[in-house]
Amino acid sequence: MNIEIKLQVQDLNARYAQAIDDNRLEAWPDFFTEQGRYRVTTAENFERDLPLGLIYATSRAMLRDRVRSLRDANVYEAQRYRHIVGSPLIAEGEGAAVEAQTSFIIARIMHTGETALFATGRYHDRVVLDGGEARFAEKVVILDSRLIDTLLAIPL
Amino acid sequence: MTIPIASRSWPAEGLTRVPYWVYSDRDIYEEEQARIFRGATWNFLCLEAELPGPNSYRRSSLGAMPVVITRDKDGKLNAFENRCAHRGSLLVLNESGTARDIICVYHNWSYDLCGNLTGVAFRKGLGGKGGMPADCRPENHGPRKLRLATLGGLIFGTLSADTPPLEQYLGDEIVARIRRVMRAPVKLLGSYSQTLPSNWKLYMENVKDSYHASLLHTFFTTFRLNRLSQKGGIVVSSSGGHHVSYSLAADSGGREYEQAGMRAAQEGFGLEAPGLLEAVDEFGDGIGLQILSVFPTFVLQQTRNSLAVRRLVPQGLDQTELVWTCFGFETDDDEMTERRLRQANLIGPAGYISMEDGAAPGFVQRAVTTAPDLLSVVEMGGASVASEDNRVTEAAVRGFWKAYREQMGI
Numbered sequence: 070m071n072i073e074i075k076l077q078v079q080d081l082n083a084r085y086a087q088a089i090d091d092n093r094l095e096a097w098p099d100f101f102t103e104q105g106r107y108r109v110t111t112a113e114n115f116e117r118d119l120p121l122g123l124i125y126a127t128s129r130a131m132l133r134d135r136v137r138s139l140r141d142a143n144v145y146e147a148q149r150y151r152h153i154v155g156s157p158l159i160a161e162g163e164g165a166a167v168e169a170q171t172s173f174i175i176a177r178i179m180h181t182g183e184t185a186l187f188a189t190g191r192y193h194d195r196v197v198l199d200g201g202e203a204r205f206a207e208k209v210v211i212l213d214s215r216l217i218d219t220l221l222a223i224p225l
Numbered sequence: 226m227t228i229p230i231a232s233r234s235w236p237a238e239g240l241t242r243v244p245y246w247v248y249s250d251r252d253i254y255e256e257e258q259a260r261i262f263r264g265a266t267w268n269f270l271c272l273e274a275e276l277p278g279p280n281s282y283r284r285s286s287l288g289a290m291p292v293v294i295t296r297d298k299d300g301k302l303n304a305f306e307n308r309c310a311h312r313g314s315l316l317v318l319n320e321s322g323t324a325r326d327i328i329c330v331y332h333n334w335s336y337d338l339c340g341n342l343t344g345v346a347f348r349k350g351l352g353g354k355g356g357m358p359a360d361c362r363p364e365n366h367g368p369r370k371l372r373l374a375t376l377g378g379l380i381f382g383t384l385s386a387d388t389p390p391l392e393q394y395l396g397d398e399i400v401a402r403i404r405r406v407m408r409a410p411v412k413l414l415g416s417y418s419q420t421l422p423s424n425w426k427l428y429m430e431n432v433k434d435s436y437h438a439s440l441l442h443t444f445f446t447t448f449r450l451n452r453l454s455q456k457g458g459i460v461v462s463s464s465g466g467h468h469v470s471y472s473l474a475a476d477s478g479g480r481e482y483e484q485a486g487m488r489a490a491q492e493g494f495g496l497e498a499p500g501l502l503e504a505v506d507e508f509g510d511g512i513g514l515q516i517l518s519v520f521p522t523f524v525l526q527q528t529r530n531s532l533a534v535r536r537l538v539p540q541g542l543d544q545t546e547l548v549w550t551c552f553g554f555e556t557d558d559d560e561m562t563e564r565r566l567r568q569a570n571l572i573g574p575a576g577y578i579s580m581e582d583g584a585a586p587g588f589v590q591r592a593v594t595t596a597p598d599l600l601s602v603v604e605m606g607g608a609s610v611a612s613e614d615n616r617v618t619e620a621a622v623r624g625f626w627k628a629y630r631e632q633m634g635i
Contacts, residue, residue, distance in 0.1 A: 109575065113320075114415040121415025121551050123575045125566055130497040135570075142447035144581045216546070217419040220583035221575035 071159075078157045078169045078196055081203045086152035086173075089224060094139060097224060098132035101205045102197060105129055109210040109225055112190070123212075123221055135224070145222040147180035150187065162195055166206060169194045175225060177218075188225055189213045230256050233635050240623040241608050242600040245593040248424040253633075254542045261521050261632045262288025262539075265388040267374065267381040267395075269523035269536055270294050270304060272550060274378060274411040275321070280338065283321040286538050287382060288521075292371060293317045293327070294380060297338040302375070304382045305340030306368035316368065334363075342367050376400065377407025379525075379534070395519065396462045398612075402469050402517055405508055406527050409554040414565060416550040419574040419583050425522060425539040426629070427586035428547065432518050433625050435459055435470040435616035436605050441585060444577040448495050457514070458614040461621050465610050466520025466628030468621035474506065474513030474529075501567055504529040518621075520628045528578070530561070531568035543590050547583075549573055 081100065088096040101107065108122040126132050155172035162168040170191055177187035195207040210225045230252055236242040247253055262268060270285040276296040283294050284307060291307035293316060307315050309329040316329050316336065326343065327336045335344040342364045350356025357363070371382035374391035381391055392400050421428055431437070435457075439446060457472030496502070504513065507530060515527040522537035532553065538546040549572070553565045572579045593599070603626075606618025610627050613620055 110415070111417050114417070117415075119413060119415035120562070120566055121417070121569060122566065123417055123573050125570055127567075128498055131501065134496045134498055134501070138444055138447070138577055142444045143577070144441060144443070145584060215417050217417065217574040217583075219420065219422055219574070219587065220580040222580060 074167055075157060075159050077198075077203045078159060078167060078171075078194070081196060081205070082154045082157060082171055082192070085205075086154050090150050090152055092149060094136045094223070097136060098129045099204075101129050101132060101208070102199050103129050105132075105205050106207040107132060107205070107210075107224075108208075109212065109221070111212045111215040113215050115209075115211050123217070124224065132224075139222055143222060145220060148223065149178050150223055150225075151176045151178065154192075157194075165197060167196045169196055173225075185218070187218060190225075228252065230633070230635065235630060235635055236600055238600075239608065240610065240626050241602070241604045243603060243626060244597075245599055245601065246597040248427060248590060249542065249594045249597050251542055254424075254539070256633060258288050258290070258539075260634070261629070263290060263384045264632055265383070265385040266521055266632065267383050267388060267391050267519065268521065269519065269534065270371075270373075270380045270382045271536075272378055272411055272413070272534060272552065273302075273375060273380055274413055274552070275550070276302070278323075280325055281321070281323050282317060282327070282338065284317055284319075285536070287371065287384060289539050291315060292382065293340070293368075294373075294382075295327075295338040295340075298325070302373050302380060303339045304371040304373055304380075306370075308368045309334055310342050310363050310366040310368065311345075336368075340368050340370050377404050378411050379403065379407060379523075381519075381523075394464075395467060396464070398460050399462050399467045399469065399517065399519065402460070402471075402515065403525060405510075406515065406517075406525060406532060408508075409556055411552045412555045412557060412562075414551045414553055414562070414569075416548065417573060418546055418548040420540075421545045421547055421583060421586055422543065423545060423586035423590040424543055425537050425545045426625075427589050428537060428545060428582070429518065429522060429625060430622050431582050431586055432516065432524050433468050433470075433621035434619060435516075435621065436619055437585075438578075438616070441581050442578045444571075455513075457616050458612065459616060459618065459621050460612045461610055461624040464520065464628050464631070465624030465626075467518060468624060469515060469517045470616060470621065471512050471515045472616070473511050474504070501570055502529065503564065504568065505561075505564070507561075520625070521632075526572065528571050529568050530564050531572055532565065533572060543594070 085100045107126045109124040110122045153174050157169040157171040160168040172191050175188045178184045190212040193209040196203050197206045268287050271283055275283050279298045279300050281296050285292050292304050293307045294304045309316050311334050314331040316327050333346040337343050348357050374381050455472045460469040517525040524535035526533045533549050533551045536548045571577050574583050603619045603622050606620050609620050610624045
């Protein structure tokens with residue numbers, strides 16, 4: 070195993086999670102390549118090969134649109150996440166890409182003080198070195214449960 | 226707070242007022258289960274496409290009551306209560322699957338796919354000892370069977386013998402608008418669900434409330450995609466309980482959002498990737514949005530090319546599960562499927578124009594639980610419960626309460 074690649078993916082995951090947890094959503098699209106894909110789905114859909122996502126984007130521009138909508142358009146109560154991201158399991162991908170699978174759990178902290186386990190699942194990522202920087206060419210968020218509490222605003 | 230339903234009376238103003246105790250009284254919740262969900266109403270159970278072949282089953286519910294829907298070996302649809310005749314255990318635990326018969330895990334009592342009891346383990350005892358008395362008829366305690374009716378691939382069920390035939394229950398206008406969408410064999414795209422922190426009725430009111438759409442959901446106006454001139458209206462069935470809210474896409478080519486989006490983007494507003502909204506006029510009538518509801522808890526949604534059925538499962542006074550199943554048609558090509566998936570960003574718990582609907586009913590629930598004797602005001606568009614050619618009205622909300630009061634006898 071190439072320990073350097075593993076560390077690069079681990080570092081990418083850590084920076085990704087911290088940006089979201091620190092409410093720096095404007096930085097979120099930059100973790101993806103220009104044509105990067107992002108999809109949030111459920112294990113049920115994934116296992117049955119059903120393509121539906123809760124969120125589905127095929128470019129950084131679409132991710133930027135989502136951030137702007139969350140900032141300026143959508144109405145939801147103040148909340149934040151805390152991601153705990155596991156150690157990535159690395160497999161060689163096509164060409165220069167690396168396939169990584171990583172477990173996560175996310176707690177949601179509401180402005181009322183209520184803290185609850187909000188989501189668990191795994192990331193199926195395709196990571197590429199893009200201008201010296203590791204970025205997601207694809208990130209599929211596979212939720213263990215099909216059930217979302219109330220709404221899903223902030224990306225996972 | 227709980228007051229016997231017989232001593233409850235509706236405000237003198239009629240349908241323009243809704244007393245808040247309807248959302249917070251436990252007796253009312255239990256009465257609804259009996260009088261509405263197990264009463265003379267048709268409840269959406271699932272799509273026919275969710276029972277793909279012979280010997281398949283799927284769980285669903287009639288209000289809070291768990292039910293099983295099956296397609297038996299001859300392809301016939303059946304539905305019955307998910308409850309064993311013996312000790313009342315759930316019969317089917319998996320969400321869906323295939324089986325020739327259904328066997329209760331608790332004591333291995335077995336049933337055919339029509340819900341008939343076919344076997345009782347050790348009925349005659351073992352070695353002449355134990356077993357059930359010869360005159361005991363456990364068959365008489367079997368799970369209650371539902372009557373079923375289908376329309377355009379949608380399966381509805383009812384427990385009551387008094388429910389009128391489905392098409393009569395819906396009325397011609399609603400039937401026509403269901404058929405408009407359900408025009409070809411369905412291809413499932415996937416599903417998900419969300420827990421709403423509110424009474425089931427608050428979500429149904431939200432669905433029927435065409436007045437809130439451009440006010441609570443500011444996605445379209447923020448990105449300058451909204452057309453106030455968009456023609457539309459609502460249809461309220463004669464029972465009041467079913468409705469359709471619709472609006473026309475501004476041009477039949479279906480590209481006005483994209484073009485408006487690009488214009489706004491050049492001015493520094495708008496979407497960077499307006500292709501999200503690129504749509505085709507697949508029904509050929511220029512209608513870009515059709516939200517249809519059937520009393521008590523079914524929603525059929527066409528948002529541009531994003532199609533979905535939604536089903537509500539009451540899980541208590543102030544908690545409801547909302548199940549979404551998105552679909553296209555078997556005739557869709559890859560491009561059409563991709564379009565539906567992209568536009569699914571508009572809907573569901575993370576949807577640009579629907580995420581607020583997960584929370585708004587909960588905002589009401591949290592505020593009115595401590596105001597049971599106060600009233601909400603439902604006077605947009607006057608007191609009418611009739612169809613209108615505009616959407617700045619609460620006529621369909623009043624229609625819901627008309628049907629509700631009829632079923633509940635209050």
